[in-house]
Amino acid sequence: MMINDKNSQKIVDIIQNYARKHSLWILAYGTGCGAIEIPPTMTSRYDAERLGVRGAATPRQADVLLITGYLTTKTLKRVIRVYEQMQDPKYVIGFGSCTINGGMYWDSYNTIKALDRYLPVDVFINGCMPRPEAVLAGFAKLQELIQAGKADGARKYKENLEWYRANQKKVIPNWRMPEYNW
């Protein structure tokens, strides 16, 4: 890492990112069948807590939004709301095929097919459903990204808010939500 490099990080950022990557408080949005994969990930078999991953109770306290499975339009609305309530820096992990391309719900009349059209996803974890090993690998990837300062989904979301909003409003016709305020 070069000091003069424009993309390089300051020492403060390195320390902060180091702390951030070791303290990932997840808000597990158990939308679909993926929710069942979270307990083995967190409990003694795979013990994600050794990576600093820990459940958070509310979006205000959380760092990572974990979307575990298909999202109906009705759920998407809540997910967007939750994401917007989280504090920067914040990350999104799409979990399972459904978040990538719709998975087995590809032609459902009320399920979105690609999450990254609506929210900035930092890491996708493939699988239907992904095993806890895959989940841990996803977290490891996220940590890598954070340390490198590349997990900047939140910034992207803020910058491209209009595009995201347009996509969101396309599937959520009746938009009754407050303005975005972190």
Added chain:
Amino acid sequence: MQEILQYTWGALVSFVVAFTVGITYMGLNRKITARVQNRIGPPWYQNFFDVLKLGSKETSIHHGVMQHMGPAFIMVTAVMSLLIIPILNDNRFFPNLNFHGDLVFLLYIMVFGPLGMALGAGQTGNPNSAIGVTRGLSQMVGFEIPWVMALVALMIQYKTTSIVDLMNLQAETGRWLMFTSPFAFLAAVLAMLGMFRYAPFDIVGAPQELASGPMSENGGKYLFVMMSAGSVFAFAKLTLYVDLFMGGANNLIILVVKTFILYLIPMLYGIVSPRYRTEQAIRYFWGWPSLFGLLAILQAVFL
């Protein structure tokens, strides 16, 4: 002026010590819990990461002035407790504000912060916060009874309301109060279970039911200050117990050892316990702990 500088210095140093030790204890708590559950668990320094991360959060929201001030309230309590509770037997290194009657003062200043924070939690408008606060306050009324009974028993027995006096007494006689007033110690320790709000008395901020209750709307810097204050306050409370019942400490290492042993009690009790409902918790504290407190008073009066 000299004095003020001295006290400020003492406060700063004890704050740093308390912060470090308190956060370490919290981390150790997680580690030990994980080990008990047959997990590897986070490293012991995990909570430093957490605090640092919370401190490095870029944005924060608040719902009004009271919520903004809430963490400051609880920090005041933590710092004031530290200022009053003697850290070591020898007052030279950490000079602080001890005076006669500081026990009574402590009892009140220790609820100052939670009440201030409760106001902040109330202003968020989140029903979970308010529910958590009501449970917390109710539970506090529960455990204050045995706790005050234990303290009153000490006051009766040793005719003083000063912590320093009690510490000097133990230093002179060489006997710890936990042996000379066992019932008071029991009552106080059982009250401590409630004070630390670990299981089975963790309904206040139960993440599953109440979404962490009073803290549910606090993130970023607010949670950062709260967590730091919690750690400092926990250490202060443990130090108070050590001072009162375990003869104080002559240097920091002994203090850390003693406080850690004491800390194991609520921690281990919490690991193996399910959760009480609020009224069950209150009845619990008004049962055996209060009986021990009563026995302590009887012992103090008649023996």
Added chain:
Amino acid sequence: MVGTPVLFIAIPLLAAFLIPLLGFVWKESVRILPGLVLLYLLYLAVNLMGQVAHSGTIVEVIAGWAPPWGINLVFSPLTGLLTTLMILMGFIIWIYSYRFKNIDFREAVKYFILLLMMITGSVGIVLTGDIFNQFVFIEITSISAYALTAFYKGRDSAEASFKYLIIGSLSSMFLLLAIVLIYSQLGTLNMADIADKAHLMKPGFKILALIFFITGLGIEAEIFPLNGWTPDAYAQAPGPVGAAFSGIVVKAGVYAMIRVIFTLFDVSGTHQFLIIIGMITLIIAEMAAVKQDRLKRMLAYSSIGQMGLVIVAFGIGTEEGVFAALFLMLNHAIIKSLLFLSGSYLVYNSTEKYIHETDGLAKHLPITSFLFALGAIAIVGMPPFAGFWSKWSILSAAAHSNMILVIVLILSVSIIELVYYFRVVNRIYFFPKQKEVEPKRPTINALIAMSILGILILVIGFYPDSVTGYLHSASQSLLEKGKYIQDVLSTGQLFIQ
């Protein structure tokens, strides 16, 4: 010398006969004449009071027959005070009833004649020094009272009047018996003479006569088991007549009884008996008053209770006790009259006179309601109104005689009294008005009458010294039996010489 006591009897009697005659000439004179008479008598009474205070008791002999043979009138501080009070009350009631209920000429003639007769009779009872003469006056009073009770000619009024008549005739019977007993023993009817010679009577006869007196006069004085007539009569009589009953007639009855007990006979145990019987009267009446649903009945029971209290105070028997009793009589006359007078406007158009018909009338009859409330507060003995001072005197008198139980009972009963009066006042002020009730605004003369009473309450309340002097001399004159005898009998001797 502005006049003699005999004018108190003669003028109203004369006026009573003149009223119908003058009425033929000028109809309004029927209403005006009694007032003029009473005003003159009030002037006379006040003058005589001053004279009495200056030079002692006035004893007037009628028809030249000296005591103990002839009839005499005694205007002592005590009787003078009561006379003044009665005439004052009579005058106020006259002001009040000047246009009351818009009664027509014929009825007005009856009403004012009867009212005058009743006042005359009562004054006579107080003033006379002859026991049989007293009996006659009692009869005059009673008969006018019967007639006034039935004044409305309704079924209920007639019934009440009839009850009163029955009980009243029992009263006359016993009185006559007692008088006969005394006459057979002592051969005299003059009270001073009887008092002088009472020790000559056989004890058995003496007690028997006393018992007959107590029974007969107790009916007039509303003692407990003898007062069955009272609530009905008070409730059915017109409002001012109720005020006259409690302000004038009962006072006369109590006076007669007390005179008999204090002056005529000196039997041990009477005082305790008075206390007990008064206490019972007080307690039962006040308890009964709580559950009344008719305003005037409630006031009637309250009146009974107050008379019981008066009798208790007399029963204490010390100078303080008598003072307290007289003070209470004075206050009760004023306050209870005020309550009756204002109360009868509160239930003016009602046939049943239910308490709940007074709900919310304060908005429509502000002054009347205010005066009623003032009366209620005063009668329960709230300082700084008149009632407090009499209560205080009774209590301190009882305390000086070490009667703690009496004090406790009186105060407990006061609490009951307070409850039912305040309930009514609350109703008047704070309940929504009943739709069918049509409040009647009091006429100007009624307002004047009630206001005079209200002002009297305030004056006595804030400056009790305005009356205590008279009351003290009156109570001394009641207790100084020897002086009474001497005054009366010596007058006669003077006359003979």
Added chain:
Amino acid sequence: MNMIYIVFIVLLGGALLTFFANRISGLLRDTFFLLTILATTVLFFTKIHIGDTVSFTLAGLNLKWGLDAFGWYFSLIVLGLGTMAAFYALSYMKGKDRLGYFYFSFLISILSMLGILMSHDLVSFFIFWEVMTWSSYLIVIYSGRNVQKNGINYILLSALGAYAMLTAIVMVYANIHTLSISEMINTYPQFSHVQQVWLPVLFLMAFSVKAAMMPLHVWAPGAYSDAPMAYTSVFSGALSKMGIYGMVIVFVSMISYLPDDTLFKETFAWLGAITAILGTLWAIAQDDARKLLAYSSIAQLGYIITGVAVGTDLAMLSALFLAALHALFKGTLFMAVGAIERQTGTVKFTEVTGLIRKMPWTFIASLLAIIALAGIPPLGGFVGKWMLYESLINSNHYILVIAIFFASTAAFLYCYKFLFGFFLGQEEKEWENVKEAPALMVLPMLILAAGTLVLGTFPGILLKPADAAMQTLGYASTEGHLWSMSILFNEWGDQVLLRPLVYAIAGTFLFFLIILTVKGWKNTRYVSTKDISSSGEVPLEYENLTFSVNFYQPFLRAVGPVMKKRMIYYYREFGSGMEALFDYSRRIYNGNGQTYAIYVMIFLVIILLFKNSIFG
């Protein structure tokens, strides 16, 4: 003419003028009212000096009025709070009916309280006591709500107490033939033992009714909540202190001479503590702010009673201090409730929420008052509480310490409920247009609340007059002696206690507040209370998310057995029993002429039968 007369004449005349001016114009009435209370206050504090007396004779009784330091201390409470409440009332009562009546009663009750404090003889004491009762009763029934229940309860229990006192007074009068209070106190040791015991009991009965002590408190919640809040602040803050005033005199001057005085003192101390505990528990259960504050007043008076009953010099000092402080904070709180009632039309916690941004000044005043009430340092309440604890510990009342501590800890629950219920929580659309109360209402609140703040740092302001007051009661001067003995003053060697602690608290607080504010200042944002993390759900405007029903249900469940039977229940049972008895006695008069005639005969026969035993 003596100034004492003039003060009373000013008050009485002002009351009458106010009453009659109501007919002419509202402005005139308000002017008279304000002028009267201001003139009284100014005259009282400038022209009447401690030690002034007047005496005169009325109805053959020697009456004496005067002012001593003890009365002066309490008149400080009465006139201070009274003036503030008067200003408040002008705005609070605007537009209501029967204002002449209200102001008249208000002034008369101020007069009666001053009269009580200045009475040096028993009769005028009693007279003013009763005037106080009925003038406050007039205000209790002013609103017309529940008059037959709450009003009658109040007047009934007051009369019970007053008549007990009257009994005691006539006993004294019969015994020593004088009515002077000082004479009574001087000769008290020579009374017979029975009287020595009964006199204090009877006096205390009267005083405990006014001080709303435990078995005699049933009137208080209803009466406090039914009176207009402008007066309730005086009612709870000053009028109930008259009970404390009397109690202090009785305890210090009479009970101390009893050989078995400890029993008395223990009993009353415990009654005070039980009052505090039960009052607190009941306050927690209330959903109506007026009721909550009423029960809270009962509880607070419980502490004061305990302090008075324990009666050591520190306990008495703490009781006097707490008495004044209670006037300050409870006056503020009742005024705040009045402001909220006026602005929103309701006083239920379940209905009104989130007023903090609408009524910020009211909130600040309430916050300060609540902190003082809870006894949390650094506000004045803590000083009083601390002295109370210290005195209890020093006088070996350890269990009492625990009881009081329990009550004051449980008090946090209702304190929080008050603040949360009105000011915090969701900001509902229903209360969107609520405005801050008029300045005339806010300023008195803020002044009183600032009083608690000042007293927390400089309690000497109030402790000095309290000390002077205690000296007139025969205590040795506590200045120096007590203040150096007490834990409060020891370490600092300064009569103004706690100042370094206060500075430390304020400094720490400000330090962390600045840290919180400065850090990420640009990225800290205010969001509305509708924007909460409720599982991603967006609350609709009409959805009320505030948690306010069954607020302390778990706690109440835990203490349920204590609260099942209320005292009022026993009173009601007694009352209905009495009513049945009355109804029975009414039937004696059955309206039948023959029966009445038979009564006459029976009477005659009975007397004839027992004539020998009656007329022995």
Added chain:
Amino acid sequence: MEEIKSTIIQRIKTHFSDATEKEYPYNRVDFSVKKETIPAILFYLKDEMGFKHLSHISCIDWLEENEFEVVFIVWSPTDKIKVFVHTRVDRENPVMDNVDMIWRQANTYEREMREMFGIQFTGLEAPEEFLLEDWEGPPPMRRDFDTEAYATNTYWERPGREDAKDIRETIEKRSGEILPDFAKKYTR
């Protein structure tokens, strides 16, 4: 069991002349009635015959017959017998009587059918929105609603997913079953 079933059939047939029964083995009896009879027969079953429990209300879209079939399943806890009550509703004008005054839980089923099939229940008092939030298309469970087309139009699809899009032909090949025409059009 059989006796009970026969008495049930007996009683229903005597009371409701338009009811045609169909017997199943074990504890099941089916009736078909006209839609006007539905409230009456359900009332009768509940009040007179002890069928206290409404298990389910279901709907079948008979597109070819242009009718909806609504099935009420009721259960008698005493007799341990379930009764299916079938009725047919016109598909063009799907209106029928609301039965949530008989069983409160019928409300939920009816709301679901209203959203998913577009059957209007007269007098059903419930908010419009139940399962589908902000739904603007036709009732999605009708067989003539083309889900795939809707999804393709509404939701962005990630390019590159072409496999196994329509497996109808594969199924046809594997099983040898010949699908009817309507199935070819409306199912996958």
